[in-house]
Amino acid sequence: MSKLTQTNWDVIIVGGGPAGFFAGIRCAELNPDLNVLIIEKAQQTLGKVLISGGGRCNVTHACFDPAQLIAFYPRGGAALRGAFTRFQPADTIEWFEKHGVRLKTESDGRMFPVTDSSTTIAECLRESAKRAGVPVQTGTSLQKVESLSENGFRLEVRSEAKVFHLQTKKLLLATGSDSKTREIVQSLGHTIEEPVPSLFTFNVNDKRIEGLAGVAIEYVTLKMDSLTQRGPLLITHWGLSGPAVLKLSAWGARILFDKKYRSRLTVNWLGDYNFDSALEVLQRNKDWRENARKKITAHPAVSQIPVRLWKQLTQFIGDKNWGDISKAEMRKLAEELTAGQFEISGRGQFKEEFVTCGGVCLDEVDFKTMRSRVVENLFFAGEVLDIDGITGGFNFQSSWTTGWLAGSAIGN
Numbered sequence: 001m002s003k004l005t006q007t008n009w010d011v012i013i014v015g016g017g018p019a020g021f022f023a024g025i026r027c028a029e030l031n032p033d034l035n036v037l038i039i040e041k042a043q044q045t046l047g048k049v050l051i052s053g054g055g056r057c058n059v060t061h062a063c064f065d066p067a068q069l070i071a072f073y074p075r076g077g078a079a080l081r082g083a084f085t086r087f088q089p090a091d092t093i094e095w096f097e098k099h100g101v102r103l104k105t106e107s108d109g110r111m112f113p114v115t116d117s118s119t120t121i122a123e124c125l126r127e128s129a130k131r132a133g134v135p136v137q138t139g140t141s142l143q144k145v146e147s148l149s150e151n152g153f154r155l156e157v158r159s160e161a162k163v164f165h166l167q168t169k170k171l172l173l174a175t176g177s178d179s180k181t182r183e184i185v186q187s188l189g190h191t192i193e194e195p196v197p198s199l200f201t202f203n204v205n206d207k208r209i210e211g212l213a214g215v216a217i218e219y220v221t222l223k224m225d226s227l228t229q230r231g232p233l234l235i236t237h238w239g240l241s242g243p244a245v246l247k248l249s250a251w252g253a254r255i256l257f258d259k260k261y262r263s264r265l266t267v268n269w270l271g272d273y274n275f276d277s278a279l280e281v282l283q284r285n286k287d288w289r290e291n292a293r294k295k296i297t298a299h300p301a302v303s304q305i306p307v308r309l310w311k312q313l314t315q316f317i318g319d320k321n322w323g324d325i326s327k328a329e330m331r332k333l334a335e336e337l338t339a340g341q342f343e344i345s346g347r348g349q350f351k352e353e354f355v356t357c358g359g360v361c362l363d364e365v366d367f368k369t370m371r372s373r374v375v376e377n378l379f380f381a382g383e384v385l386d387i388d389g390i391t392g393g394f395n396f397q398s399s400w401t402t403g404w405l406a407g408s409a410i411g412n
């Protein structure tokens with residue numbers, strides 16, 4: 001595209017991701033007289049949207065109360081509280097509906113396009129930008145920014161090994177977790193919270209879960225340091241995954257980073273049971289006459305633990321029948337079931353979603369407008385900010401919200 005022949009713009013948006021597109025479309029729809037350009041360093045825009053949600057794009061979450069919504073953000077929740085009163089999942093649904101895409105809700109609250117295809121979302125954003133008259137320059141990366149105070153900014157950009165200069169009155173950085181841009185943001189005087197990965201699985205090498213890849217447990221409680229998370233758990237070839245693990249990885253992202261992804265993990269396989277209530281269940285099982293001659297390892301005392309897992313958790317008891325279990329063994333088993341000790345030995349990849357926590361320090365941004373409090377006419381939206389959510393559509397929602405707010409402020 002030859003748009004770079006035009007060097008002066010009212011608005012330049014750096015980053016052709018969901019936040020950049022949402023901001024660009026919003027500001028051009030509000031104020032068609034503005035000339036707005038999106039630059040994107042990759043050859044195609046919306047790369048993460050296309051691979052998101054296993055190719056289905058988990059656009060948002062059916063949670064419509066801002067106060068409840070912010071609880072899904074390990075970082076950035078407080079700042080988003082007011083922002084969600086202005087643009088929240090209900091507005092996202094309406095926005096996509098107005099732009100020709102219907103969303104549907106799954107039983108766990110996650111929302112997807114009815115087509116179950118992330119291409120629908122990417123195409124909608126590209127088409128809407130086109131219709132709003134927002135050109136998108138791909139293969140073009142921001143290299144440097146010079147602030148010209150009231151005259152805006154002079155940008156150095158690189159495209160096909162050539163360096164150009166562009167000038168803009170307003171600049172929006174929606175560059176996601178790109179490290180180069182973080183340096184540029186720092187050079188402008190902003191503070192960056194150190195970026196670390198969030199939403200990952202745990203590598204756990206332990207005999208008790210060996211060979212059980214694919215076994216799922218509906219509801220467990222996990223504890224690590226002072227953190228507790230509950231939910232479904234999945235045993236994988238490398239360790240542990242599933243919603244409970246992903247939530248713990250998000251809330252514990254910085255702790256685990258500092259510990260080099262090595263930490264003690266306590267697993268309560270019985271969710272809300274404690275040691276005493278588990279012991280009671282085991283005692284009842286032992287007292288049941290019909291059980292007396294049944295092998296402990298083959299006959300779980302509780303239905304929530306799959307037989308294959310139960311067998312490995314009770315291995316230490318050997319070949320005994322329920323009638324022969326000793327008090328000490330029963331206490332040890334209750335402990336194993338409600339406070340099993342495991343060692344996290346590394347970080348695994350969760351292929352459906354991945355985000356980075358850290359980014360532009362939130363105190364330095366006005367969340368009514370997404371305007372920088374440090375540099376005039378500079379705006380931020382999306383993952384470039386120190387905001388991240390747990391899995392479930394919350395990360396895109398913060399990009400839609402902050403993108404929309406920035407676009408509204410720029411366009412007004």
Ligand SMILES: Cc1cc2nc3c(=O)[nH]c(=O)nc-3n(C[C@H](O)[C@H](O)[C@H](O)COP(=O)(O)OP(=O)(O)OC[C@H]3O[C@@H](n4cnc5c(N)ncnc54)[C@H](O)[C@@H]3O)c2cc1C
Nearest residue numbers: 015017018019041052053058142176353382383393395396
């Ligand atoms: C595999 C995967 C699956 C995911 N699935 C989901 C999901 O289903 N639901 C959900 O809510 N979240 C999901 N996420 C998280 C979500 O993708 C991000 O939170 C979201 O994309 C952030 O949007 P953004 O616009 O801020 O940044 P990005 O999507 O990262 O877009 C930033 C853009 O800026 C460009 N850029 C960076 N630096 C420059 C530069 N210097 N010059 C020009 N361009 C630049 C980048 O190339 C990129 O295209 C997923 C993430 C991954 C990795």
